Amino acid sequence: MIMVIVVDDEKVIREGIGRFVKETEGFELLQTCENGVSAYDAIREKKPDLVICDIMMPKWDGIQLIGACREQDITCEFVLLSGYSEFEYARAAIRYQVLDYINKPINPALLKKMLEDAQRVIGNKNKIRKKLQSTIYDKVLEEEVMSADEEHIEQLQQQMPHRVLAVNGYDGGKNGWDTEKVRIYCDEILQKQTYEQYIVYNKNGLIIIILVGVDTREHAIEKIWMELLAYAKGQGGNAAMGIGDTVSGMREIPTSYRKAKAALYEAQCREDRCCLFERLPYTYKSPGSIYARDISVVESALHLQNREQVLEVVQETADRYKISLPPYVIYSFIQKCAKEIWNLCEENTVLPTEFEQKDIFSKLTAAPDTERLMERFYSFAVPACKALEQIQGKHYGGTIDEVINYIHLNYTQDISTQKICSVFYFNQSYFSALFKSKTGSNYNDYVTNLRIAKAKELLKSGNYKISEISAMIGYNSSRYFSKVFRARTGELPQEYKNHFLNK
Template sequence: MYKVIIVDDEKLLRQGFIHMTDWTQSGFEIVGDAANGVEALALVESLHPDIVVTDIRMPVMDGIELTRILKQSYPNIQVIVLSSYNDFDYVKDTLQLGALDYILKPKMQYTDLVNAMNKAKLTNLQQSPPTRPNKPKSQSMLSFLKSLLAQPIECSVALQNKLDDFNISLQSSHLRLILVQIEYEEGDSILDDSPVNQISQTIVEDLQSKFRGGENGCCFAVNPEQVLILQNHSDPENLEWMTTILTSYDVQYWLCVSDVFSGFEEIHSVYQQLLAISNFRFYMPSGTFLQGSDYRERSTRLDLQFKLLNDFIDIQNFQGLYAHIDTVVQESMLQQRYVDPYAMRNGFIEVLYYVIHRLDEKAFDIEELHKQKLAFFKNIENSRHLDECLAISHHILMEIENQLKHKRNAQISPTIQAILDYIQQNFSEDISLQSIAHQFHLNKSYLSQLFKVQTGGNFNNYLANLRINEAKAMLRESNPNIYTVCQAIGYPNPSYFGQVFKKIVGMKPSEYSKLYHK
């Protein structure tokens, strides 16, 4: 039986892997699971697995560093890497370090796992008999500091002695942990000799020099994208020296600052809190100090009422659709209701799903859009900051609008196009199917049929949606009198306007206005 360890910071994924099938029938035994590389190495030393299946992106020690250590100290252990679409550059790094194979997590199937693990089994059989693991070296200062992050520990005299052995001047009271989150240019490699690794090590040396000058604390790199500073209490306003050092590097950075705490046993939980706070750099410019108190009111989803999007989609007003979404996002930001960044990206992807679904329902020819949708979703998923996410989403909606406009221009006759242009310019006037037919010298019944065939909807619905969308724009921008709005869009009767508005939008005009003017 071949022994396997699963390493992933998502507990649900580990459990799903373990219970995916009866692995013993395929000759494998899942002997343990870990949330990061440090925990995995402890299991490797005690369980001696044949195969390690590991994610790439994990806190404390990522899959790349874990692969490097395993292939150096345990060369007969086969490593299989799990990755997302946007991790492929990292996948190449793990393969160069000796990983056997990789599997894309979004497309992971049982057969993919079995095939990769059978490949590992065959590779082991073709190698020489297993050798005893290299005798572990005495614990280095870096591995000791990372062990403080991996799991809760009991504070003891032995731990304080260990700090003293490494000449780390720290007391267990009045501690502060600072996570420096670094972002490099996309695609940068993080192998040992890469520029990224060299930058992070130089940053550590520059920051550490502060503590060699008498301050109580230490600085170390958890991985190339995370540098940690552990120090005895220093007021936040006295942390500006860090920004002076960091701004001299051509990187983006954020400083996640913990509250003051006491007890080395708290380091693990405080680090986990900082990791959660670090995600919210999605909303903030480089150089920002992030503190947990700023992100206490969090939301798990983007608050969009999809029914309100129908009118924009039905008349293919995607600029208006984007403006509506942007308003919802900016209002949430102004009220400091921060949406989890993953949920924010997912919210934009859900909008695109909904747009495509709605266009399918309306029988629009969107074959090209279906071919591109996965690439659209991936671009949003890969966005690292809100401005980037908004810009990508706007670009995609404009691309959809252009594709549909191109199709419409190719299919709609010059007469109907002229009528659509006329309606767009005169919808606030007293126009009707009868007046349009007279204006363009057409039979009313013939015009009704031709309009429906070429636009996919009837004239009255098209005109009503156009008018109500204009009313919604007016209600969002200011808080005008309802009578003023209905007069401006071609409905002289406020009561009738209210009925049409509620039928299309699902609420009264006054209720809609309150969404934007509380």
């Protein structure tokens, strides 16, 4: 919808043009004004896309009005009306890059053509602007904004309220719905409801809608949801929507985004298929802090390239989560498992040719329920783990494989060289040499690196004290742990933890 302000000191003309605008599809009349000063105030307040403006008016003429707007970086389009054919006016119009210049008396056919031209120009400009904004907003969602983006963020009015909506749908076919088609439909819904500032784009198989500085209250969003649901059912399928909290400014958008996804996964398990985060029946916690220990078990099985054990651990954990944990934790856990499998396949260059990383994670993210989430996970994990099994002999050899598995399962305890040799009946000198020849690392370094890697994961979660983490990764003394951590990373555990506290 293109928003229009009409400015003319002659009442008959401004009201006539106003009626014409209101009767033209795709346009909405915001206001009519009788002089340049009142028009300037209206333009600053209502931010129209198009201003149809007389040149000769009291107080400010049309050229003065355009000049004042351009000085304030107001980028709306202008069309000038004039009963005169003076060269100076035409030259000024060119200087300020007005869209068109129409002589009075106004021919309705010319006015119609001008509106059609304006619709095309403004539509193209908005597409380019929204494309740029969606790129910046996506970086904000992923908290990847660099200093070079700061200027764009300022231009996008970072202190305005924002609210993120996450939409998923399923048309009953094998491949789900056409997300680009749905994105266009969402765009039409928002335009029809006169949302002036919003971003809608595809992200990992979902439709992400960001409402900016507009009515983000529940009853307003309900209208969007009802139209989307009707569309999905018209396609023979269904849809779900998760609604994040309203936040102040772009810097808080990642919070609204995470909450929108948590609400979406909850909505997919409900009959009404729509959920506000603020109404979730539980307190949100970082999923990584919940499944940290279970992921360690999956990683251990992966190190042995044991397909059956990997799949068994994942299934048992998912089944356990379904009983007591919210859906967003299950989705996040399965996505993390898929990422670990992908990374290991990539390291060993055994990725099945039929898989692409983007497709895998889009399908997992957009799974309409936990049952199909598991189906999609297995469609990737089974052939990937099979490929890993086939290279098992290329790595450490059977006995060292058992040691590696034992380390990953027991790094929280005393696993000194003496302990390992006692468990596996190795001669200590022989074991040290064999371990280094097979892994490229001496035993103590291997264990320390593993513990530090696990410590980093726990520190990132922000849910544990340094003393707790020390005990969780096998160090009896938090002071000694801090010393080792600093030697390996260059900073103390608390310093490392502080990097992630405000994210």
